[in-house]
Every structure is written in C-alpha cells, then in structure tokens.
Amino acid sequence: MHRSKWTRSSAILLQALLWLGGCASVxxxxxxxxSVSLAPExxxxxxxxxxxxxxxxxxxxxxxxxxxxxxxxxxxxxxxxxxxxxxxxxxxxxxxxxxxxxxxxxxxxxxxxxxxxxxxxxxxxxxxxxxxxxxxxxxxxxxxxxxxxxxxxxxxxxxxxxxxxxxxxxxxxxxxxxxxxxxxxxxxxxxxxxxxxxxxxxxxxxxxxxxxxxxxxxxxxxxxxxxxxxxxxxxxxxxxxxxxxxxxxxxxxxxxxxxxxxxxxxxxxxxxxxxxxxxxxxxxxDDYLWAPYQFVYDSPDKAIKKKSEQAQSILTPMREILLAAEKEIIVVSPYFVPLDTTIKGFGDMRERGIETIVITNSLASNNHTVVHSGYAPSRKPLLEQGVRLYEVRPDLQAMGVEKSGIARSGGTLHTKAFIVDRRKVFIGTFNWDPRSAFLNTEMGVIIDQPEMAAKFAESVEAALPTSAYRLELHENGKLRWYTEIDGEEVEFDKEPETSGWKRFKVKLFGLLPIKKQL
CATH class of the missing domain: 3.30.870.10 (Endonuclease Chain A)
Structure with a gap:
C-alpha cells in the first residue's frame, strides 16, 4: 500500500518536472x-x-x-x-x-x-x-x-x-x-x-x-x-x-x-x-600602431548543433597562423584544456625547432576549479613534448589596480592571446579548450605588427619570474613548481597555495566525463 502511494507520488512528481522543464519554449x-549598422560614410x-x-x-x-x-x-x-x-x-x-x-x-x-x-x-x-x-x-x-x-x-x-x-x-x-x-x-x-x-x-x-x-x-x-x-x-x-x-x-x-x-x-x-x-x-x-590584420569570428550558426559543423570557424585562420610559425609560439590562455592532437602538435613543432611557451592559471588563481581538472592531466605530456609551461600566481596584480587604490586585491589571468614569431599577435575571446573550439562562438583579431608583438612578448617574459610558477618534470615523474619570492627561487612539490580540499575537488572533477564541456 505504502509502496503504491510512493510510486503514484513519484509518477506525479516526474510528470510535473517533465511539464515544467519541457513544455516551455522560446x-x-x-x-x-x-537592422544593420550605419556605414562609416x-x-x-x-x-x-x-x-x-x-x-x-x-x-x-x-x-x-x-x-x-x-x-x-x-x-x-x-x-x-x-x-x-x-x-x-x-x-x-x-x-x-x-x-x-x-x-x-x-x-x-x-x-x-x-x-x-x-x-x-x-x-x-x-x-x-x-x-x-x-x-x-x-x-x-x-x-x-x-x-x-x-x-x-x-x-x-x-x-x-x-x-x-x-x-x-x-x-x-x-x-x-x-x-x-x-x-x-x-x-x-x-x-x-x-x-x-x-x-x-x-x-x-x-x-x-x-x-x-x-x-x-x-x-x-x-x-x-x-x-x-x-x-x-x-x-x-x-x-x-x-x-x-x-x-x-x-x-x-x-x-x-x-x-x-x-x-x-x-x-x-x-x-x-x-x-x-x-x-x-x-x-x-603615438598610442596607436597601424598594421595589416585579419578579423576572425565564428558564424552564429556554430551555436546550432545541426549547423555547427558547416559553420564558419575561427579555428581555420588560427591553425593557419600557428602552422606557419618558424621560431616561437607564446600562448596566453586562462582556461587551457588541450586536446591530445594539440599536445602532439606542440611536440611536432618542437621537432621542427619551434619553441612553445604556455601561460595559464594555476589552481590557486583559477576561478573555475572544474576547468583545472581538465587541464591538470595534460601537464606532464606537455612538458614531455618540450613545452615551457607557466601557471600564474594568485597574487598577480592586474594593471589598473594602483590607480583605483585596490593594491592588495588578488588576481586571475583572463587574457586570451597568442604571439607567433614575435611578429603576429592574436587578441580575442578564444580559450584553448574544447568549449571555445566546438561549443561557444568566439572572435578575435590577428595583427601583423612586429613592434607590438615584440613588446607584448617582452612584457610577458618580464612578468613570469615573479608572477608565475615555472613547471618542471623531475626524473621521478613528479611535477615541481618554481617561482621567485623576495629575490630567491622557491620550489613547491604540490599545487602552490592551495588546500587539500581544493586539490581533492580537482581529482574528483577529473573522474567525471566532462572534458568536452570544459
């Protein structure tokens, strides 16, 4: 009797949920x-x-x-x-x-x-x-x-x-x-x-x-x-x-x-x-630089599953500029979840003498712990392929805080850019993860300006010793993090400035089949 009532109640609840969730449509x-934009004229x-x-x-x-x-x-x-x-x-x-x-x-x-x-x-x-x-x-x-x-x-x-x-x-x-x-x-x-x-x-x-x-x-x-x-x-x-x-x-x-x-x-x-x-x-x-450029963006059709594969994709021009690299690629991406093909591609570039540098968030600075769970397993393969890997520290000072008086605020990397051969710069919305590649619509501009590219690369390199951890893979297969604090190099043998609970959550999220959603 009780079981019958419970079954009826469950059925009613399920029907209600189906009605609430499924009957509404846009x-x-x-x-x-x-409407369209006014022409510049x-x-x-x-x-x-x-x-x-x-x-x-x-x-x-x-x-x-x-x-x-x-x-x-x-x-x-x-x-x-x-x-x-x-x-x-x-x-x-x-x-x-x-x-x-x-x-x-x-x-x-x-x-x-x-x-x-x-x-x-x-x-x-x-x-x-x-x-x-x-x-x-x-x-x-x-x-x-x-x-x-x-x-x-x-x-x-x-x-x-x-x-x-x-x-x-x-x-x-x-x-x-x-x-x-x-x-x-x-x-x-x-x-x-x-x-x-x-x-x-x-x-x-x-x-x-x-x-x-x-x-x-x-x-x-x-x-x-x-x-x-x-x-x-x-x-x-x-x-x-x-x-x-x-x-x-x-x-x-x-x-x-x-x-x-x-x-x-x-x-x-x-x-x-x-x-x-x-x-x-x-x-x-003097604050501007003129340059040849390529403005790139996904078609909005990418947001429609049945049309996404045929939609204009930002990936095509991005691949072209990356594959044309001759000496160096510097990737700055707050959320970095590389596919196996991406990691292999970096290895192939290394064999051609092209150096790859990747800067992304550390676990301590990442505002999306679940994304870090998709990135963490790729660190060893990346290092094995010769990638120079850096993770931004949580005390990163975003530019402008000194003007606003918020000098003690923490920081998270959110820049989405890459530099090729210190000649071309991509600036946009694209994260190096499956979501940006296959699910969300993205946009950006590829700027062919050596002066801009060189200055950008130099500013990134100058900030790395005191604003990021340098990752290395020891002979025992363990990761190590290195950074400069008060003029001295400091070594960490686990995710710096994180709690055991946060590291456990990363492992827990890593068990879920969600990498394609990150």
Missing amino acids: DFDYPKTE QTSNTYLAGAVFDTVGTGPEGQSAFHLMPDGVEALAVRLGGAARSEQTLDVMYYLFNSDLTGLLVIDALLQAADRGVRVRLLLDDVLTRGYDRGLIALDTHPNIEIRMFNPWARRFMRSLNMLFDFGRLNRRMHNKAFIMDNQAAVIGGRNIGNEYFAADESVNFGDLDTLVLGPIVDEVSDMFDLYWNHELSVPVPAIIPPPSDPDREIGEVRQRIADALVLAGETHYSAMMNDLLAYAQLSA
Whole structure:
C-alpha cells in the first residue's frame, strides 16, 4: 500500500518536472525588425569620426590602427568616453554583463546616449542574466534602446530544470565581446563587463587585454555584430520577458539604482579616480600602431548543433597562423584544456625547432576549479613534448589596480592571446579548450605588427619570474613548481597555495566525463 502511494507520488512528481522543464519554449519566430549598422560614410560627420581622423589620419591602405589596453581602468574609460561622445549608434555585445558598479556605469552611459537620440543595440548571451529580467525589459522600453538575448532560456524562474531538458541547445553560448561606437571606433578583446575586469573589485581582479581599434576593421566588427543581431537565435526581450505594467516607473527605478550606486561608489577605493575616469581615455597618435590584420569570428550558426559543423570557424585562420610559425609560439590562455592532437602538435613543432611557451592559471588563481581538472592531466605530456609551461600566481596584480587604490586585491589571468614569431599577435575571446573550439562562438583579431608583438612578448617574459610558477618534470615523474619570492627561487612539490580540499575537488572533477564541456 505504502509502496503504491510512493510510486503514484513519484509518477506525479516526474510528470510535473517533465511539464515544467519541457513544455516551455522560446518563440524564435517572434517578430523582429532587421537592422544593420550605419556605414562609416553615414557617421563621417560625427565627433568620433573627426577625433579619429585628427588622431591617426587615414593610415596605409588595408591597415587599421590598434591600441592595446591591459590596464582595466583605461579599458573602462575608453568605453565610457566613447559612449559619451557617440552621436548616432552604439552596438554592444557581451557574454557577461554584471549589475555591479562598473556594469551600472556602462548602463548609465548607454542610457544617457539613448536620451540624446543615439540608437543603442544591446546583445547579451543569456547564460548569466539570472535576476536581470526586470531591468532588461525596462531598458528595452526606451524608444532608442533595443535589447536581444542570444539563445535564451525559455523558463526564466527554473533555469536549471530548463537546462536539464534542453541541454543540447542551451549548452552552446555566444562568447563574443564588442563595444562599437558610431561605427568609427570599437573595443574588442577578452573583457566582459564587471568590476573584476576593470580593476574595481575589492578581492580579485582579472589580468585581461582589450584593443581599441580604428580604421577599416571597425566596419568588419559591425558586420559581425549585424550577423549576430539578426540571427535566428537572437530574440527580442519582449518575447521572453513580460512587459512592465508601468514602463516609466520601471525605467525610473533603473535610473535611481544607478544614482544610488554612484553614491555608494563614493565610499569605495574606486571613487578616487572616478571623476578623472575620462582623462584616462585621452590618447594621441603615438598610442596607436597601424598594421595589416585579419578579423576572425565564428558564424552564429556554430551555436546550432545541426549547423555547427558547416559553420564558419575561427579555428581555420588560427591553425593557419600557428602552422606557419618558424621560431616561437607564446600562448596566453586562462582556461587551457588541450586536446591530445594539440599536445602532439606542440611536440611536432618542437621537432621542427619551434619553441612553445604556455601561460595559464594555476589552481590557486583559477576561478573555475572544474576547468583545472581538465587541464591538470595534460601537464606532464606537455612538458614531455618540450613545452615551457607557466601557471600564474594568485597574487598577480592586474594593471589598473594602483590607480583605483585596490593594491592588495588578488588576481586571475583572463587574457586570451597568442604571439607567433614575435611578429603576429592574436587578441580575442578564444580559450584553448574544447568549449571555445566546438561549443561557444568566439572572435578575435590577428595583427601583423612586429613592434607590438615584440613588446607584448617582452612584457610577458618580464612578468613570469615573479608572477608565475615555472613547471618542471623531475626524473621521478613528479611535477615541481618554481617561482621567485623576495629575490630567491622557491620550489613547491604540490599545487602552490592551495588546500587539500581544493586539490581533492580537482581529482574528483577529473573522474567525471566532462572534458568536452570544459
């Protein structure tokens, strides 16, 4: 009798779960108006067009101008300054957009631009927007702001259950990041929007890299944005979030939240430089380097399983530049989970006399322990293939923290770049892991500029002795970590600055068949 009741209850519960998880669906046919970027000629009379010309001119044919931004404060300042000076369009796409201080500063800049009559298009991946629905739909009611969500969740309040029943679709994400201003200037690179990316977090800040780009490449970035914006997976927020009953009140609450955040910011270390923030965005011609380039990105079709194999892939141009190496490859990737073919490829390069250097996060600095479980088993094979392997220490100081007064915050590597023969540099969103290769959409730029490449390589090498652990494989097959502390080399025989519990979790995660998801 009791067993029969339990069976009926279980069946009812299962049916309820199936209904909750499976009956909701996204209306991908929701009416949306196709829109495209304004051509550079249409924005040639804007302030930014004049500023670009006055600063760098037109440059050599077929080249664009690049300014690298490892400094988090400058990276935020350029975005805010560009938004403040935009007159016609702002096109913004991100994987992650936090609602913290810097996130609200960016939203404030977008709102103020929209109030001036600027058309604002905001495209967000939906994976990390939990709790943002009210704010997003409120902003979308502004006549000059349109927000679309890429590959969204159908059920806004039961995301985990939705993921369980629609894993094949929801597992594929848009990892692209771009901030395009009047189609005259753009910021691309590794940063999302959030305190930790702009040297504004009190505890941990990310060592990251963006580039401000001017010239013909900007129109190519805009073309990519349009492709994603008008794609079938990009859904207007009214299709998935109920409209507010009182739009004016809701958007007023967003404005008030921004105002309150700015007041609270006055009590933080970051306030010391907020009033001078735009001063950090003042650049001269000497801050830019002109170079031939190749702007590369995945097709948004990569996020559709049945279309992914035929979709344009960033892997093709990346392979071409790597296989053309003659002397050296330096890989900087926060999440590094190499395939067996990648490890073998490094070994083949070593036989050809090409040195490979890999810099990634240590277990102590990695903000995703589960990813470290996919990377850890590859260390011995990498070292056996002659790869020089370094892991970033958790006391890495992200550039910009000295300006913001957060001098004691920890650090995590988030830069996604590689350098080939100290001639070509890739900067973008691509992590060296299966997720970036096969599941998420990615983008980046390959810059053919020896001066830039050499300076970047030299800055990386100069930081390694005191900011990273050098890994070596001893004769007994055991790993050793070496770093410089107070001028002396220190050796570790296990993952430095980690607890036994954290190391146990890595081993536990390593037992799971999840490497292809990392």
